[in-house]
Amino acid sequence: MPLLGKPAEIFDRDVEWAELARFVADDRPGATLGVVSGRRRQGKTLLLYQLAQASGGFYFGATEATSTESLRRLGEALGAYSGAPGPVHLPDWAAAVDALLALGRDRPVTVVLDEFPYLVRAARDLPSIIQHALTPGRPERTGSRARLLLCGSALSFMGGLLAGSAPLRGRAGLELPVQPLDFRAAAAFWEIDDPLLAVRVFSVVGGTPAYRREYVQDDTPAGPDDFDAWIVRTVLNPARPLFREARYLLAEDPDLRDTALYHSVLAAVAEGNASRGGIAGYIGRKATDLQHPLTVLEDAGLLLREPDPLRSGRSSYRITEPLITFYQAVMRPAWTALEQRRGPDVWRRSQRRYASAVLGPRFEEIVRQWSLRFAEPELLGGHVAEVSAATLTDSDTRTRHELDLVAMGEPPSGDGPRPLLAIGEVKWGRRLGRADLQRLERIRAVLVRRPGFDASGARLLLASGHGFDDDLVDTADGRPDVVLVDPARLYRR
Template structure:
């Protein structure tokens, strides 16, 4: 199997490239199908274009057009690719799909159809046509080694392409989501080597690669002292594309028709109303009326529903895209002033709101991501299988306690509950001390009394951007059950965990 080297111009994405390259280089006979999805601006097109180019494959980017125009454009592209004297005549989509499969008669050929949902919008039966074309035993399939990749940014559509009774279910040999960069990769991509600054930048632009390149013209904060000025000139500046991006994220998804309602739901979550009842109360609707908009926002990849790991049946909602959280908390309430280029004034008076509604929740999410993806298993007492937030109820006092982090281990081999590896307190703007550790200790005692929870080895994790008191540091140094996490630890490489930030 030939190996396709990842081009130097693609940052990170080693896992995605490896999967795509393996799919494209498969020498076995028979045409195969792959599906690539992900929100816009994540670099899917670059990945697939470079994949096709590296292996001498065919790339076609669909546009919003009628079926006739799309067939004509595809025929022109096929003519150019095959060296035909003119466009290839494609009378219908069945002929078009067979023409694509025919490209792989002599060797494995990557065939990319980007923005596939545009084609289906004009030709609803296209998935069924592809299903038929890939029927096992059909000569056009067996004689071909085309590696057909369908790509799209409409997550609700792409998610249903292979689900349930969809025509293409069972036909795909690859289903690859292209996610935003994680917080560590995002820091490297933006060239930020200060951990506190990295958290601040990530809390606004997240891990979307295009936001650095096209949307702010490679303008990144030069250091911590430049952060405020960077926000004003790059994010709150009406002349920069990033300024309106959060609005466009909703407007460009075809399933988000009632944008006013969806903006209100997102605003409710950004304000800290994470439950369905809280969201309903904020926007003045009944909780039963929110099933559809919440489902649509989940399918679009803008909201995620996270279960409470200590209370069955309870869950909360979180905004996945940092830029939307920032827009809802900081930009939307002051939109008129921002359009009048009063960004510096808006930013100055938004500091408290930014810290509480944007930085705090995003810092909690980064710590949870660290626990499940980057923490040494020895630090938390074992591999973390699942992490989230939770609410713990004290039956004696009838009080509820919020836990910013709950880390659960893998299920035991025999019977018994999964191990509760750690519970944690995460604070962005407050220094943590012994009272915070004592509170976690009391909550652990409550968990030890509960059935269905194995808290015998539960560790106490405290994470703070402001650091810890000397008394807490001294106490923790003598206790293997206490874990202290600051931004330096969050961004430390696996080879240098104790030294903090590694760049």
């Protein structure tokens, strides 16, 4: 069965579409299961609806409803899809799942249950019912070629569907996360050609497609000089949906019950408190009391814990969604003024805070993602396997060095040291010069002496949103181990 071509309505998402098309085109006998997850507003519904349309399949979008009402709505949808004279009677969920599998008796049929967590909230045993329906050797399964796709936005719930001792563990042939667009794809989606403007916009709205379409009605910055006005008329405008979106992101996840605590944790991270101890000190709790809220925020996809490659057992946290960082740093402290439509005044007073807490850290993350996904292996001396920020302590001088970027190569197959490909200094708000290069040279010398890593060929990467001094540019021109990165290079394809 040939793979389906991607509809023109879908921007980017080539990898996701190819995986879905391959899954539903499988012509082998036997019903199969796939799980699609991702935060809201990423375009999952559009992907799956278009997939069902293109393949002649069945799509059902669940809503918050009782089990009885959901069964009735599903029966009505099945009746309309199959051409029955009326709704299909579904006495319970076991009958409903068998009816869905029966759609694939004669051919491979795409069957989509979107917003699956809503159904499970009303029928807790639904995953177990699907597990039983997909039991190997069961006639309803072997006689069907239904390609059942379960989709949901509650990441903690969807992540648990196939984990540990969950009923559906081992049943799925596809587990597809739909992530936000990367910084390059986001710039193309917003139709922004200016690299400096692209970084500034991404630092606020990230790569969530819906934030351009539905949430600001295709209002994009007309150019660099329009950015401030665009922020005021969209993100800081109480009449626009984007204004309250960061609050709703926490309220929508059913596992985030104590929203005040979670907002405080996110505010702490937005203020630059990346360690558990720093977060605890900011919110006035013991570090041991934060295990649960940190885990819940990680499971919800709002926080990411990154191990420090240079300090065993140490890690730091960062907020994954740029809009939440912007809300915590700029909007939450001035919420009353913003509700009173004093957005221009709040934005004028927030410039320094925006630059230090929002734009600077997001630029660092963009550079790290560039080094991991887009930089040529020859540029960084090999294929980058992991990249993160790190802290190095020089035991000889008792000096602590913060590194914005540490790029590691693949772990060695034997007992040899792991290649450390690059270390970097990333600054949005100032030009970098020879002093910054000399600092990296000193740090590299410390790393070369450190066991467990091979830093002898480590590149020295300097990234700046404001460019580089002439003497640094001249030095880099004659040294292959020095890599200068500006916004234009980040977006150059």
